Amino acid sequence: MQKMTHRITPELRLLMFEHHDYCSSCGYKFKEGDTSHSGYSKNDEPLYVCDDCDHLLEETAVRNVFMPRFYEIPPDKCKLWRYMDFTKFVSMLSMKGLYFARADCFQDIYEGAKGTLKNKSKWDQFYLSFFKELIMNPPDGSEVTYTDEEIESQAEKLLHDLEKGGINGKKRTFINCWHENENESEAMWRLYSSYLENAIAIRTTYKSLYESLGRNPSIKIGRVKYIDYQKNFAGVNDSFWCKRNSFEHEKEVRAIILDMHHLEKGKVIPCDLSQLLEEVFISPNAPNWFGELVNDVIDKYGLSIKVSPSELIQEPFF
Ligand SMILES: [Zn+2]
Known part of the structure; x- marks a missing residue:
């Protein structure tokens, strides 16, 4: 068996990230516990290959035991929405990036939580036995x-470290949230723009x-799982992918980035807005001039994006 060189170029890292579930040569779908060979x-x-295609490697960089992702990636064409007020929109255009908020700044107190406090002793018992088993x-x-x-x-010490890691994780995790939907949502207008006149x-x-x-392997994008914390726990590695x-x-659908050193409450990640923004919709409550303003601002930032009125105000017939 070839010795691992641990030489991982950005191209190999991207291939490993994007092909995660499949052999890049024969398309074999990895199962938990399989070995993936990268090199x-x-x-x-x-190349990122399975056991059968291993012979294609002149150099093996790393071999890993395959583990499925902790989150589910939505289909390429799945539509994602973000409802916001006009100032946030302008700020996004001016910063040419997306704002990722630090996990401890979210209103949801369960952000990153493993479970409810009343069930903590069960969690502790489970991990104490698990750690003892490992040590023995x-x-x-x-x-x-x-x-x-x-x-x-x-x-006990490992359990304590795990808990400390969970608490610290909230200050190191930055999140940017989207709503997955084929259609515009009346409820989301209410929730994220309070049905404001100046919302988009x-x-x-x-x-x-x-x-x-930027096809960045450091930014994970996936669906949030909704779980019953009365009966279940989030996993150690997927607590930021779970909500009540x-x-x-x-x-x-959220994008998550970890940053151990960033101390601010959020960070802006550069984003190609002309690629991101497929269409902009104007609040159903907006006056006519507001749509023109949105168009003007988009123009001023040198972008060309379709701006449409909310479909909710299209007139019905009876
Ligand atoms: Zn293969």
Whole structure:
């Protein structure tokens, strides 16, 4: 078996990220526990392959045990919406980027939570046993020389670190939220713009969002899972991909970026707005002049984007 070189070029990293579930050579769909091999062909082309295609690698950079993603990626063409007031829209145009808010600044107090406090002892028990098991069965098969007390206290420490990591994670996780919907949503106008006169909705697709953010493997984009925290816990790695069932109407798709060093309450990630913004919709409550203003501002920033009135105000017939 080839020795791993750990040489990972940006091209290989992108290939591993985008092909995550499939062998880039034969298309085999990886199953949990399979080995993925990443490296380069004779011509130094990046490859991310399965066991059967392993022979194509002239150089193996890394081998990994395959784990499914912690989040589900929506289909390329899935429509995503963001409802906002005019100032936020202008700020987005002027900054040429998307604002990612720090997770601890969200109103939802369960943002990043693993479960409800009343169920915490179950969670603690589970992880204490899990850690004890790990300590008593080291992966390299070496002999365990700890006393029962030492195992107990090491497991307690790991549990404490896990909890600390969870709390700190809120200050290191930055999120940008979207609403997945084929259509414009009356409820979202209410919720995110309070049905303001000066509100707009922007529409894009998953693919445009991903590409306008530069196909960046550090930015994960996926669907939020809605779970019943009375009965379930979020996983250690997917707590920022879970929300309470009572938020299900949001049908949220979010982009998440981790930053260990950024201390502000949010960060702006550069975005190609001409690619992102497929159409802009004007609030159903807006006066006529507001649509012209939105068009003017878009012009001033050198963009060419279709601006449409809200479909909610189209006249019915009976
Ligand atoms: Zn293959």
